[in-house]
Amino acid sequence: MAAADVIFLVISIIAVGAAALAVTRKNPIYSALFMMVTLLVVAAVFQMLSSPFLAVMQVLLYAGAIMVLFTFVIMLLSLRPEEMGETAPLPQRIFAAVVALGVFALLAFPAIEPGVPAAAASLAPPAAEAVRFPPAAGTGDGATVEFGATAYFGHTIFGRFVLPFELVSILVLAAVVAVMVLAKRDLSKRDVADDGSDRDPPPLSVSAAHAGSIASLATSTQPTSHGPGA
Amino acid sequence: MYFDFANVLVFLLFGIAFVILNVAVLSRLMRPTIRQPDKDTAYECGEPVIGSSWVRYDMRFYTVALIFIVFDVEVAFLYPWALVFKGLKNAGAPGGGMFVFIEMLVFVAILVVGFLYVWVRGDLEWVKSMPESQSGQGSGSGGTGERAKQRDAAPTARS
Amino acid sequence: MIWSLLVAFGVFFILTNGLPPALVYAERKLAAGIQNRVGPNRVGPYGLLQPIADAIKLLFKEDVTPRGADKFLFSIAPILSFVPAALAFAIIPFGNYAGEVRLQVADLNVGILFATAIISLGAYGIAFGGWASNSKFPLLAAVRSSAQLISYEVVMALALVAMIMTYGTVRTEVMVLAQAVPLAETGPFAYLPAWGVFQQPIAFVLFVICCFAENNRAPFDMPECEAELVGGYHTEYSSMKFALFFQGEYIAMTTMSALIVTIFLGGWHFPGMDVADHSVGMGILTILVFMAKLLGVLFFYIWVRWTLPRFRYDQVMRLCWKGCIPIALVNIAITGIIGVLYS
Numbered sequence: 267m268a269a270a271d272v273i274f275l276v277i278s279i280i281a282v283g284a285a286a287l288a289v290t291r292k293n294p295i296y297s298a299l300f301m302m303v304t305l306l307v308v309a310a311v312f313q314m315l316s317s318p319f320l321a322v323m324q325v326l327l328y329a330g331a332i333m334v335l336f337t338f339v340i341m342l343l344s345l346r347p348e349e350m351g352e353t354a355p356l357p358q359r360i361f362a363a364v365v366a367l368g369v370f371a372l373l374a375f376p377a378i379e380p381g382v383p384a385a386a387a388s389l390a391p392p393a394a395e396a397v398r399f400p401p402a403a404g405t406g407d408g409a410t411v412e413f414g415a416t417a418y419f420g421h422t423i424f425g426r427f428v429l430p431f432e433l434v435s436i437l438v439l440a441a442v443v444a445v446m447v448l449a450k451r452d453l454s455k456r457d458v459a460d461d462g463s464d465r466d467p468p469p470l471s472v473s474a475a476h477a478g479s480i481a482s483l484a485t486s487t488q489p490t491s492h493g494p495g496a
Numbered sequence: 497m498y499f500d501f502a503n504v505l506v507f508l509l510f511g512i513a514f515v516i517l518n519v520a521v522l523s524r525l526m527r528p529t530i531r532q533p534d535k536d537t538a539y540e541c542g543e544p545v546i547g548s549s550w551v552r553y554d555m556r557f558y559t560v561a562l563i564f565i566v567f568d569v570e571v572a573f574l575y576p577w578a579l580v581f582k583g584l585k586n587a588g589a590p591g592g593g594m595f596v597f598i599e600m601l602v603f604v605a606i607l608v609v610g611f612l613y614v615w616v617r618g619d620l621e622w623v624k625s626m627p628e629s630q631s632g633q634g635s636g637s638g639g640t641g642e643r644a645k646q647r648d649a650a651p652t653a654r655s
Numbered sequence: 656m657i658w659s660l661l662v663a664f665g666v667f668f669i670l671t672n673g674l675p676p677a678l679v680y681a682e683r684k685l686a687a688g689i690q691n692r693v694g695p696n697r698v699g700p701y702g703l704l705q706p707i708a709d710a711i712k713l714l715f716k717e718d719v720t721p722r723g724a725d726k727f728l729f730s731i732a733p734i735l736s737f738v739p740a741a742l743a744f745a746i747i748p749f750g751n752y753a754g755e756v757r758l759q760v761a762d763l764n765v766g767i768l769f770a771t772a773i774i775s776l777g778a779y780g781i782a783f784g785g786w787a788s789n790s791k792f793p794l795l796a797a798v799r800s801s802a803q804l805i806s807y808e809v810v811m812a813l814a815l816v817a818m819i820m821t822y823g824t825v826r827t828e829v830m831v832l833a834q835a836v837p838l839a840e841t842g843p844f845a846y847l848p849a850w851g852v853f854q855q856p857i858a859f860v861l862f863v864i865c866c867f868a869e870n871n872r873a874p875f876d877m878p879e880c881e882a883e884l885v886g887g888y889h890t891e892y893s894s895m896k897f898a899l900f901f902q903g904e905y906i907a908m909t910t911m912s913a914l915i916v917t918i919f920l921g922g923w924h925f926p927g928m929d930v931a932d933h934s935v936g937m938g939i940l941t942i943l944v945f946m947a948k949l950l951g952v953l954f955f956y957i958w959v960r961w962t963l964p965r966f967r968y969d970q971v972m973r974l975c976w977k978g979c980i981p982i983a984l985v986n987i988a989i990t991g992i993i994g995v996l997y998s
Contacts, residue, residue, distance in 0.1 A: 293725075295725075295728065295783075295786065296727075296728075299728070299783075302779070313501060318763065318764055318765045319575075319576070319765055319768070321765075322765045322768045322769055322772045323572050323768075323772075325772035325773070325775070325776070326568065326572065326768070326771060326772040326775055327565075327568055327569065327572055329772075329775075329776060330568075330772060330775030330776055330778075330808075331564065331565045331568040331775065331805070332565060334561060334564075334775075334778055334779070334782070334801065334805055335558075335561040335562065335564075335565055337779070337782055337783075337801075338557055338558055338561045338782075338798075338801070338802075339558060341553075341782070341786055341794075341797075341798065342552060342553060342555070342557065342558055343552060415764055415765075416575060416576050416579050416764070416765060416768065416825050417576065417579050417580050419576040420576030420577055420579050420580030420581075421580055423573070423576060423577075424576075424577060424580065424581075424596045424599060424600075428599060431573070431599070431603065432599070432602060432603060434573070434603075435602070435603040435604075435606040435607055436606060438566055438569055438570065438606075438607060438610070439606050439607060439609060439610045441566060442563070442566050442607075442610030442611070442613065442614065443610065443613060445559070445562040445563070445566075446559075446613065446614055446617060446619060500761040500762055500763050501761065501763070503659060503663055503745065503760050503761040504742070504745050504760070504761045504763070504769075506660065506663050507663055507666075507667060507741070507742055507744075507745045507760055507761070508738065508742055510663070510664065510667045510741075511667070511671075511737065511738040511741045511742060512734070512738060514667075514671060515733070515734050515737055515738070515899060518895050518898070518899065519730075519733070519895045519896060519899065522714060522895070523714050523718065523894055523895035526714050526715050527714070527715055527716060527717050527718055527894055527895075528715075528717050529717060529718075530717065535717075535719050536719065536720070536721055536722040537721065537722060538721045538722070538723070538724075538788065538789060538790035538791075538891060539721075539790055539792065539885060539890050539891060540790070540791065540792075541885075545790075548723070548789065550786075550789065550794070551794075553794075553795075553798060557798055557801075557802045560802050560805070560806060560972070560976075561802070561805060563976075564805040564806060564808070564809060567809040567812075567980070568808075568809065568812070571809065571812040571813065571816065574812075574813075574816045574987070575768060575816065575819065575825070578816045578817075578819040578820040578987075579819055579823065579824070579825060581820065581991065581994065581995070582820075582823055582994055582995075594995055597991050597992075597994075597995045600991070601988070601991075604984065604987075604988075608984070611980075615976075615977070620972075620973075620976045620977060622968065622969035622972045622973060
């Protein structure tokens with residue numbers, strides 16, 4: 267085995283192990299932690315596939331941004347022990363297993379079906395395209411744009427895939443609006459929900475000068491009715 | 497390139513080794529361990545601890561994190577663009593450099609629309625309107641654009 | 656091979672064990688000077704051994720984990736805060752060549768993007784550290800601080816985009832070389848080097864603000880504002896775990912300063928130096944130039960901390976989302992227009 271194979275083996279074991287841990291942990295914050303490990307290791311896989319830019323974006327966006335959001339949500343919800351660790355009902359678990367196996371089969375299909383890599387290769391840009399936009403002197407990443415480098419992405423996205431790129435912005439705009447609507451709806455629902463459910467924190471914008479100030483903490487501690495030393 | 501990433505890996509291993517050496521070996525050998533129940537209580541200014549501190553807190557942190565992700569995605573596209581927009585201009589991409597520039601301008605403009613939407617709705621406002629919540633209308637429900645406009649029109653409403 | 660290992664080890668050692676004690680001493684002495692006090696003066700001549708005494712004291716301190724804390728996360732949080740800060744330094748070119756030896760730990764072709772990605776992981780150390788303590792002040796500090804970190808990360812990235820547009824590269828080494836030329840061919844600006852700070856003053860100011868915010872330094876030291884949050888996210892930490900947080904903060908400060916020097920202040924180059932000269936003597940000279948610039952920026956850090964009052968949290972967030980981000984976007988647009996029209 268070459269050194270690269272050994273590294274890949276180690277990386278894969280860590281990735282799969284961390285993913286398994288992420289699924290099986292009962293405390294969501296541990297799931298988040300191990301998922302972060304998985305994402306970081308996947309970044310290493312990208313690097314091994316000679317795509318350093320993708321690797322860095324994986325770290326920046328997934329490990330550094332999306333997992334931070336997950337952590338935020340977990341910390342925000344602060345599930346009590348009795349609220350987490352509830353196992354899903356059996357039909358749901360069977361359904362989940364079927365879906366997971368289906369996704370696995372879909373991903374494994376190219377590996378066993380010899381026709382697929384060839385078809386995928388025909389979709390890839392021809393080698394000549396990589397040099398269709400040679401950067402002018404003093405710009406770009408050196409004299410040639412090698413596959414996977416940051417400049418290669420620039421040339422490909424802004425040359426060949428202009429329309430998908432612009433559509434992405436629409437998608438992101440929709441995400442922004444959806445975010446605001448969802449976040450707000452939650453808030454207003456809590457305002458009208460006076461069915462005495464003590465699980466709901468008080469209206470969240472009452473805090474004074476600083477959000478998360480001691481005052482808001484005190485007000486939000488009360489209704490959750492934790493006993494001392496809970 | 498592999499070689500350079502190997503160097504990064506070496507650096508990472510140095511870091512982890514240093515931490516383990518300090519915390520798990522050096523400090524463990526030297527430090528005393530005298531157990532006392534009072535020592536293990538969380539700090540709360542000398543008062544007895546009230547409840548767990550894992551409480552729910554403000555929604556706005558969540559909103560900030562979400563907007564942050566949107567901007568991070570935008571930046572992920574800006575990086576390769578920033579690198580090549582001059583190069584493409586000189587090398588005869590479709591329409592030249594101006595085309596690539598306008599492409600990105602449209603992309604950013606669409607996102608700025610989203611950003612302005614958030615701004616106008618008052619979700620970037622860290623201190624929300626206090627008097628409204630005191631007037632019994634129920635705070636935090638200022639979801640409609642109208643309410644948000646009212647807030648923007650009356651900055652004195654902020655405490 | 657053996658040389659690059661030695662370089663890596665040397666950089667790591669100076670970064671983690673050489674600079675932080677010196678910075679702690681400098682910080683205390685400068686703070687004392689600014690506040691018209693004497694500062695540490697008992698341990699050793701002029702109190703020079705004070706940081707060493709502090710380190711030994713921390714080694715002998717008992718390690719207490721609060722009851723009800725999440726023990727595993729509580730233990731790994733300092734590592735998550737310490738390691739990324741040091742790791743990001745790997746891409747900094749701290750000198751030209753000394754003979755055959757390249758004075759940079761790793762010259763990645765993603766360069767500066769690697770640093771931003773690694774720095775973005777720093778939020779976990781604070782978030783987990785504060786959350787795992789199961790104590791109110793650390794939790795508040797952790798939440799505040801992570802929100803602040805991610806907000807200013809956006810501004811930092813946008814400022815960087817403008818710099819990448821200016822230099823046309825993401826590799827730190829090439830960035831330094833791009834700054835090693837005069838700003839203009841003729842005229843009064845021919846005497847100035849083409850440093851990033853002269854080419855992109857707005858991006859420079861934004862980047863410096865972000866560095867302060869990312870390091871949780873005053874005036875952005877929300878996570879540990881003593882008056883409100885006791886010790887911030889490390890209130891419950893003691894012994895070496897606390898020391899790691901403390902050290903990690905100074906390492907992060909050094910890394911950020913090194914980024915400022917590399918991107919905006921010409922890196923290891925000084926006007927008049929020949930970049931093609933790869934002799935050992937020249938290599939050492941470039942290291943000295945880099946160190947001088949680095950210490951200058953670090954001095955600025957300390958100076959600001961003891962001069963400016965702390966922001967309120969809503970002011971921090973407003974400055975970021977309503978001040979810095981619009982300015983950074985406009986800056987990119989202007990840079991783009993200039994780049995498209997005159998290049």
